[in-house]
Amino acid sequence: MKTEAIVFAGVAAFFLVTDVLYAVWSRDPAGTAALTVAFLMALLVSFFFAMNYRRKGLRPEDRREGVVRERAGPVAFFPPQSVWPVLTAAGVAVLALGVVYGLWLFLLGMGPLVAGVFGFVFQYAEPER
Numbered sequence: 549m550k551t552e553a554i555v556f557a558g559v560a561a562f563f564l565v566t567d568v569l570y571a572v573w574s575r576d577p578a579g580t581a582a583l584t585v586a587f588l589m590a591l592l593v594s595f596f597f598a599m600n601y602r603r604k605g606l607r608p609e610d611r612r613e614g615v616v617r618e619r620a621g622p623v624a625f626f627p628p629q630s631v632w633p634v635l636t637a638a639g640v641a642v643l644a645l646g647v648v649y650g651l652w653l654f655l656l657g658m659g660p661l662v663a664g665v666f667g668f669v670f671q672y673a674e675p676e677r
Contacts, residue, residue, distance in 0.1 A: 549601035551610070556594035563587035632671060636664030 567583035570576070608614035639661025646654025 549597045549604070549607065549610070553594050553597035553601060556590050556597060560587055560590035560594055563590055627671065630667075630671065632664050632667035634664075635660050635667065639664050 563583055563586045567580060567587055570583055571580040574580075608616075608618035639657050639659070641657070643654055643657030643661055646652070646657050
């Protein structure tokens with residue numbers, strides 16, 4: 549993660565220099581704001597990688613003597629069957645159409661979207677007994 553932190557710090561430094569030069573020469577508030585936001589986002593990603601490196605140290609793929617089996621293990625849990633991805637996708641599609649055609653369709657799309665997200669979140673949650 550150290551390499552990624554350095555790369556994104558370089559990207560952040562580029563956006564900072566570009567932002568300052570753009571602000572001085574153009575006096576355009578919209579472009580200056582966009583470059584400032586780009587600088588802050590790159591800085592945030594760099595900070596995230598630096599903190600992960602500080603907390604966890606080098607990963608096996610960062611070391612020359614690292615082997616694949618050090619990183620092996622279960623990747624994630626993938627549910628075998630679920631209706632929630634389909635419901636969430638339908639809600640997003642109707643919501644996007646609502647942005648084009650009107651508030652009423654947008655609000656109709658919110659129902660399936662919220663239901664699908666809640667279904668994802670609580671799909672394997674078991675009640676306390």
